[in-house]
């Protein structure tokens with residue numbers, strides 16, 4: 001630029017600054033301040049609900065009421081499509097329809113005249129596979145996570161790291177209850193769940209959650225105990241339940257995403273890819289029998305309720321390859337103060353008595369619960385509806401191995417034949433922000449568990465065609481447990497009845513001696529070994545002429561220390577491992 005002209009412009013600029021720019025600047029600042037004072041702020045979200053192949057719901061909260069608009073498109077800079085809601089509200093809800101399955105969309109949220117947040121790489125959603133697709137999908141289950149503490153943050157960050165390492169983020173997060181401590185209040189959800197420091201505020205921008213409620217969430221819906229901690233049970237009609245948790249979630253209640261309409265947020269179902277997920281409610285206990293839909297303190301085998309009737313209809317109707325049920329209160333636990341028939345854990349007992357027979361009747365593959373603040377999971381089991389001492393491995397243990405492909409092989413669920421649909425794995429994922437160490441984990445149905453005051457983790461599971469892989473991911477990034485379930489035709493692989501069906505251990509747990517027995521239809525050589533928890537062999541035996549009747553081995557633990565032992569039975573074609581629990 002010519003130097004004379006430049007100097008002139010600078011001089012002019014100084015004059016203008018004093019005479020014109022200053023008043024203009026003051027006016028600008030005045031109106032800017034007014035504008036910023038009145039600017040609508042996002043106080044929660046956005047977050048994603050009811051993820052489907054062709055639709056999704058986007059929710060967010062603002063400080064002042066306006067209408068709502070979501071812009072969306074398949075690239076950040078090209079969000080040309082939009083969906084509106086004309087209602088003036090601070091609780092914004094926009095449902096987008098007409099989406100393409102298995103597609104990544106970026107989105108922005110705001111009003112019909114102003115975008116509040118958008119053109120942001122973090123704001124996206126992926127649509128689900130359509131009904132005919134069998135695409136691999138991943139779910140991430142967290143339970144008892146709402147403390148807003150270091151544990152919650154570490155569990156979140158370990159998943160994010162795992163997701164990055166494997167190049168496969170989850171398609172949805174699954175909550176199994178006690179989502180916000182201690183009472184599931186609005187303020188607790190805001191500060192401990194939607195928070196971005198220890199909570200999931202940023203995760204929810206692009207990861208939908210599918211949820212159920214826990215007893216702590218229900219403290220702000222219909223409490224089950226009084227201020228002294230004495231069970232009083234909720235006395236309200238479940239159809240009238242309202243509260244913060246139910247206001248936050250937006251699940252498909254009318255069968256919009258598959259499943260039978262429940263008409264209620266308190267329990268519902270949906271499909272995602274090859275998976276059917278039913279969200280049950282373990283908290284619906286009441287002394288008023290008409291409202292006791294969980295069946296708390298009711299031991300009748302013919303007990304039913306509107307929730308159980310719906311579950312039967314829902315599971316009977318689904319044709320999905322994989323059936324998964326979630327609720328909060330664990331039916332089985334190897335920690336002594338949980339799940340057995342006592343006054344405190346009556347909800348746990350009720351789910352075992354009344355939920356499990358129905359879901360096993362319809363071939364449910366996986367059950368996800370929380371409540372117990374640790375990780376535990378069962379063998380592949382069936383038919384255990386009583387207390388811990390009632391577990392009969394001869395009839396209830398469908399596969400007593402680890403279920404790991406690299407060890408004894410995956411759990412097999414047959415799609416036809418005498419064991420068609422038989423066998424369920426129950427997972428407790430209740431340590432996503434709190435751990436405990438009440439007692440060692442000892443239960444004949446539990447394969448493995450981890451319990452300590454600082455043991456945090458979550459459960460990741462993948463579905464890919466005929467295969468389901470489950471993994472326990474600790475807050476420190478370790479995979480400490482895994483198992484696989486595969487679906488197979490009975491006739492295509494089955495030469496003899498599985499050894500697992502023929503083995504019986506009783507009593508177990510035991511104090512002095514226990515009987516390990518089996519019966520085979522064929523005459524095979526069978527070898528038995530018993531190991532302690534360090535892997536040291538403590539007993540063994542060989543059998544011939546096994547077709548001659550039930551073979552019985554008496555394992556004597558009088559001179560052994562209390563604790564876990566493992567038996568292993570081997571034939572030429574099969575092997576089977578199971579747990580023995582010696583108590584003194």
Ligand SMILES: [Fe+2]
Pocket residue numbers: 178214215216328370371372
């Ligand atoms: Fe709980």
